[in-house]
Amino acid sequence: MNDSAYRVETAPRLAQWRIDALSSTSFRKSDPFRIGLWNWHLTVERHKHLCVKLYPEVSSLTREQPPIASFVIKLVSTSSPNRRTIVHPGICDKQLKNHDDFVWAVDNFFSGRFIIDVEFLDLKVVPPSGGEPSSIWNSYNIEKRSAATVLISLSRMLSEGIHTDIIINANNGSIGAHRAVLATRSPVFRSMFSHNLKEKELSAVNISDMSFEACQAFLNYIYGDFKADEFLTHRLALLHAADKYDVSDLKEACHESLLEDIDTKNVLERLQTAHLYRLPRLKSSCLRYLVNFGKIYEIHDDFNAFLQNADRELISEIFQEVLAAWRT
Known part of the structure; x- marks a missing residue:
């Protein structure tokens, strides 16, 4: 059998596998094909019935974000001019992790060449932070791109000192920062800048119990510019800062790291x-x-x-x- 017998042709949301006549007992598994974020496989097996399976290829992505699929699958005979078609009733919002999650057993089947036609109506994932599943085709990629752009912009605001309005004084150096960003990430900073405290009046915050390098790592985390090496180097100082300024997610990240x-x-x-x-x-x-x-x-x-x-x-x-x- 030539290699093309296992190849699945694809369009953005459509997959078609053309199969020659199957013997009375046979099994065939397609090459992987790409739809959405995942590689997929189709299998077809014939004994008493014809059994078709569709599933995503095993990968870290499939384990962490298994697809929640809606699709229409058909069997189309190409051996006769009238192209007889058998249509599955349809699958809506079904999570697919392995080869047993979607199984279609067909009793009344035709002989000769046929096509397995899969039209994906939607593919959803649960966001890493949890919540309701969202479509990868409607908002997922846009949201990811938007979030990435925001993080890059925040990082540049800090690293390039764009319109800074507060000075952070560590014990061996100073860093320009932004009140709004600090206040958003820390209720302690928010309180400082909301009341008539010396930090608000002087436009400066003294963090004399942190080195410049640890303070830079602290601000990098707050601004979304996470660097794993500096996190590990300064995690005890970061834990102290997270506790002092009530940055709960950083405190939990330090907690998890120290356990390891x-x-x-x-x-x-x-x-x-x-x-x-x-x-x-x-x-x-x-x-x-x-x-x-x-x-x-x-x-x-x-x-x-x-x-x-x-x-x-x-x-x-x-x-x-x-x-x-x-x-x-």
């Missing part, structure tokens, strides 16, 4: 950080690492020194965890 690489060298620092900034999952993970996995014995001297200066409430929690582990 706990080890014997940093677990005591992470435990103190979790207690200081009220991060329950980080605290629980550190205590589990120390107690349940027995790492407390590997850093015995450091742990004893830690207890000399730790908060009493934290010490109590540690010993409760140790006692609970002994009971089990």
